[in-house]
Amino acid sequence: MKKLFAMLSVLVLVSMMLASCGSPAPAATEAPAAATEAPAATEAPAATEAPTVAEEVTLTLGSWRVDDVAAWEVITAAFHEEYPNITVKFDPTNPPDYNATLRTQLETGTGPDLYFVRSFATGRELFDAGYVASLKDLPGISDAFTEASRAPWATETGEPYAVPIIAVSHGVYYNKDIFAANGIEIPTTWEELMVASQTLLDAGVIPFANGTKDAWDINEVVMMQYIPSNIGGYEGRMAYLNGERCFNSEEMVASFQQIADMKPFLPTGFEATSYYDAEQLFAQGQAAMMLDGSWSIGAFEKDATDFEWGVFYPPALEGKDQYVTFHIDAAIGANAASPNLEAAMTFLEWLESPTFAELLGNNLPGFFPLTKDAPTLSDPIAADFMAFNSAAAGVDIRFVWEKLLAAPSGNVDAYTSLNNNVIAVLKGEKTPQEAADAFNADLAAWYEPAAACK
Amino acid sequence: MSQTISSTKRSGGMLSNENRRKITWMLFLLPALVIYLTFMAGPLFDSLRLSLYQGEGYTPTKFVGFQNYIDLFTNPLWRGKFFGAVRHTFIFFGIHMVAQNSLGLLFANLLSSDFKGRNFFRTIIFTPATLSVLVTGFLWTLILNPNWGAVNKILVAMDLREWALPWLGRENLALPVISLTSVWQWVGMPTVMFLAGLMGISDELLEAARIDGASEWDIFWKIKFPLLKPIIGIVAILTFVDNFNAFDVIYAMAGARGEPSYSTDLLATLFYRTGIAGEHPVGIPNMGMGAAIATVTFLILMAGVLLWLYLSRQQAAEEA
């Protein structure tokens, strides 16, 4: 016993020792003063060049777009040309770990000066926690973007905290050669699309490449493409958010029914077909169509070179108007603790310019700039995607993003519920009606406007 | 170091023998203890405390007592996820315990005698362990792919079309299949450890048994196996601890949600999704609940290890 006591006192001693050397850390990160010491590393290059230019700064730009390093180098170089004193370094993190890494850095005062902010709940939480700077004084932000574009990164009172930069669209990529060989025209109604799919299946072609192994794609690029036309776009979505419609309304059942209709036309083993596998099935010419996002233009331009291909929007059910999912996806905000906040603001203001919009739209085909005066896009497929918007009865973001993403602990959020139920329909575990009922029950449990739907 | 030792020796006159020994032992332990406390145990145990808090981010500040634990065991959603993860973790661990360690024992036994090509086979068995899990995940996903994977192509060629299943897409198949790919990767580890044990057994003993006419089967079970018991114990406990915290292979092959439909969700993926990454796509972590999951996992493991320690001491006492 005595020995144990002696041992423990050593432990206490050691931990006190540690505490004494560790304690400055949390204190330092909480105090705003810490900001000045945090990005010492980023200031270092400026310091060495100090004799020539006094106020040269390097800003780091955090992002989840590992894929776009080359394009962002072009964009930031153009900025540097306009503002020779400021260098912006695009410094992405692998996408699945982006949120976690960014948060760790922000909480410990080691975050980048500028960073990509996710829309709605995720970004809002960072703003409420004080990590992303308010942009209420950023000149021109209201003129450059519509209210709808700003809304995903603004408070209820309209205070913006990030500059919207990217929207993505969705559509059906189709193999023109296969369509021609089977005498198929671009379908104008859902019913025609199903007839065409049967023709393709009979001809021994996989009609749709999509699968469910990765889960997110069947939800984001399939189900959420069907919903707007069924519910009537933005106004229809508002009816759900206000509690005027329940989440198992006939429009929602119809969307689940479309998923069920697709089932026979998916690849064998679709349960184990990942998003990437699906793209390969399409790019290799094994599948005639794939529902996918506009971000895949570049990938297909590289891989699907053996045949002609194009895009069309999944047609609405007979008698329904066509609405398009045009999703406002990413914005850039400034780290509130950055010592170079002024330079960061200069960059953010530059993001409002036509120069940036033009550079983004043409260096990253399939990612659409959000400025009011949209630039002409040189990529023909990207232009086709934009044409969906003008041809449609309306344009809206993905169904669940606004207000329905973050459920209180112990409840299922709309994204997860929709995802689970779509897969359950495809696996034959639920009928479309049962799936819609389950979706409604999950939401009615916590989303107050839907409480009456229980 | 030698200076410190000699200085304790010099001051030996002042201290009792007992105390001097104690200080010596502490000096042996000190470097490990300082590093371990500062860079691992300290941060970890400090973070377990977060299980008593709620709030967003990694340092939640609202003290809620045991509310996270109550939610974990009583809220149907949390309870379902948690006990699902516990069940999958036991299955995952069980498959490793049986398949990986039996194969390891078999390989070690085959490799313990001297023959041509032994080093080659030993290296081959170990090679998968040097690969990043990203590679293992990629390769096996490719091989098991329903559209162009080798496994299904072979099955179809053998006219076993009904066996050409979507291996990673079925809820009842994905977990065993992923566990076996993990066994494929890590079987070199128990092999190395068993081999160490087997090579320590003196050749004379085995030769004597052979001359007495004992079969290899008898030699293995009656001589080698009992002598290997301590190593089997160590391997078992390492398998237990390693696989109860397994994360990488599931993350690489089935994602953070343990697809399909959470059927491969382990305690470590549940912890990661809850406390570190947050649910896709919103990604706001709930560290309080994450820490609660980690604490409960810790208690399960601790119970297992203490039981093992108790049993192995009992056995040692019996043998003595």
Place this chain on the structure above:
Amino acid sequence: MRRIKLNQALAYILLTIWSVIVLFPLWTLIINSFKPQKEIFKDPFGFPKDFTFDGYIAAWKTGRFDVYFTNSLIVTVLSLTLILLVGSMAAYALAKWKSPAANFLYVFFIAGLMIPIRLGTIDLVRLIKALNLQDTIWSLIPVYVAMGMPIATFVLTAFIKELPSEMFDAAKVDGASEWQIYSRIVLPLMRPALATVAIFNMIKIWNDFWFPLVFIRSEESRTVALGVSLLFGQYRTDWTRALAVLSLAAVPLLILYVLLAREFIKGLTAGAVKG
């Protein structure tokens, strides 16, 4: 004699079957690293028709993998050395010091294995920042050494306990100090166990990318695992490049393994202590 031959044949058959199961995926890995992206999925298991070194070249052009490899090697080797030195000293005390304190510490060391290390991330980042090590490879070493302690103490303590106690008694009678017993008797005998611990830890350290991810920003301090993570895109991965780098990333580990295994066998044959 005939029976032994039969056993030998059986051993060859079993080992050959397993080798095929191991080598087929490895073959797939190597050949695909020489194929353009398109061909990987069109013909995953065939020999490359359109043989290309692009993956290997691109890896060096877009990332500085020479720097990353150097960093990873420095971090891995230094961490392993420290783990073995510090861990074996602790294990010796834990095995030979008969006291409740030692029992408690033994369990305390193992306990670290049972909590997911990511849980402590925030505290660790603050600590590394306070020590002014952030954004350097030196930030990784203390964390990896600490992470290696549970396995090192667990395996090494068990090993030392298995050593015959007469050996220690004889040395004590000769007047050897604990330090002398440790450095001259225990350490050389421990070779196989040290090799086992080294093998276990080198794989974890080499492949870890979580701590580089949160500690390191600048290119000069990246490790291979961190560099590799940046080849995996949001929607797509350039597999030609990823497989090229990942194949190369396994080579140093394989070499380390072969070296350690040799050391390990040497130790076993030199000190046949059990019987």
